[in-house]
Amino acid sequence: MNSTLYINHLLLEEVFKNKVGWKVGNGLIKINFTDFEIGFQIDHSLLIFNDKKYPLNNLPFEQGENLWLPLEFFKILGIIESSHNDGQLRLTREENFLYYLEDVSLFHQDAETRVNIRTSAASDFKVIDNSPLSLTVQFYGATLKTSKKTISGDSDLIREINVEQISPDIIQLNLTLLKTEELIITQSQDNQNLIQIRKVQLITGLEWTSSGQGSELIINGDGELSAKVQKVKNAKLVQLDLDYAQFQGDLTPPCLSGDQGKSIHLSALNSHQVRLEIDLNYIIGYTTAISSNQRQFRIFFQHSPLVNKTFVIDPGHGGWDKGASGKKGTLEKEINLDVSLRLKNLLEEAGANVVLTRFDDTFISLYERAFFANFLMADFF
Secondary structure, three states: OOOOOEEEOHHHHHHHOOOOEEEEEOOEEEEEOOOOEEEEEOOOOEEEEOOEEEEOOOOOEEEOOEEEEEHHHHHHOOEEEEEEEOOEEEEEEOOOOOEEEEEEEEEEEOOEEEEEEEEOOOOEEEEEEEEOOEEEEEEEOEEEOOOOOEEEOOOOOEEEEEEEEEEOOEEEEEEEEOOOOOEEEEEOOOOOOEEEEEEOEEEEEEEEEEEOOEEEEEEEEOOOOEEEEEEOOOOOEEEEEEEOEEEOOOOOOOOOOOOOEEEEEEEEEEOOEEEEEEEEOOOOOEEEEEOOOOOEEEEEEEOOOOOOOEEEEOOOOEOOEOOOEOOOOOEHHHHHHHHHHHHHHHHHHOOOEEEEOOOOOOOOOHHHHHHHHHHOOOOEO
16 A cells, blocks of 8 residues: 555445445446445546546555545545544545435324425435325435434325435435325425425414404414515505415405404415415504414504594695705605605505695695695694
C-alpha cells in the first residue's frame, strides 16, 4: 500500500445501512449491496454507478476478509476528509451533496392516516407510480439512515411500507394499499425536512358564532387541516382555501348570526382543495388559530366600532379653486379628491356610512359644506 489513504468496506455498510459483499474477476470488482451494485473496471481505473463513470487514480483491492477502498472513492459519494493528525482520520459529509432519509413512520388516528418521512435536509423527490393500490416515490441525492426497511400498515388503508436504497444516491419508498384511495405527497408547511404522504381529509363541520367582540367561523375536519386565508382586494370578501381536503357530502354553510356576516359560499377547486368565500357586511381585520391536533381551524372577525356611524368627508377646493400647485403642475384639489375617495372605501369596508361633499371637480362653497354635514347629522365631519 502506498501513501494513499484506504478505508475498508465497513464504512460503506455504515453509510448505506446495507450489508456489503463483493466479487473480483474478469477485470472487474463488483460491490453488492442488498438493493444495488457498484462496479470498478480495473483495467480502465473507472468507478461505475447509476450509469455514470468516474475515473480513479487508485483502485480498491481485496485483502483477507476486507475490501479496501481509496479515500477518493468516498469523496465521489460526498464523504470528505475533515482532519488527519496523530494517526486519526476524521471524515464528514460534504455540505449539500447527499442528505439522509432519517426516519419513516406511520400515523393513524380515527379517519386520519399519514406517513411521515424525515430527512436531514430539504429533499428532491418524485412520484414514479401512483396505481390504485400502490404508491412509489423516489428520493434523489439521498442516503438511507434508518434501519427500518419494512413497516407494517394500519389494517385500514396501508398494508405495508417498504424503503430501500436502490443506488448510492437514490432511495425508493413503496406503499402497498388495502383499498383504493387518493394519496397526496407534500412537504410540510412548518418543516422543510418533513415529507408527508396523506389521504384527503373531510371537512366535517362549519359553525358561525357572534358576540359583542366580533364573529367567528369554526371549521372542523377529520384530520390535519392546512388553510390559507386572504382578503380580496377592494371587497368585503375573505377567501379561505383548505388543501388536501374535501367537503363532507351533506355539509352546508352555517346560519350567520350578528350583523357582520352576509353569506358563505362553498366550492371545490379540485379533488383535494376546497374554498370558502366569506362575504361580509364590514371588515376591519381578522385573526386565525388552529387547535393543537390541527383538526379545528378558527377565523375571528373583529367587531367594528364604526358600524352605522356617518362620516362626511370634505375633499376641499374643487372647480375654479385649484388650491396649491406643485412644481410639476400637481393640483391640491386633485390630491384632496383622490385621498378622500380612498378614505371613503376604507371607512365603508369598516361598516361606516360615508358621504363626500364632492365626487368630481366641482366647487362647493364653505357654507354648503358645513350645512351638508349638519343636515345629515354626521357623527364625524
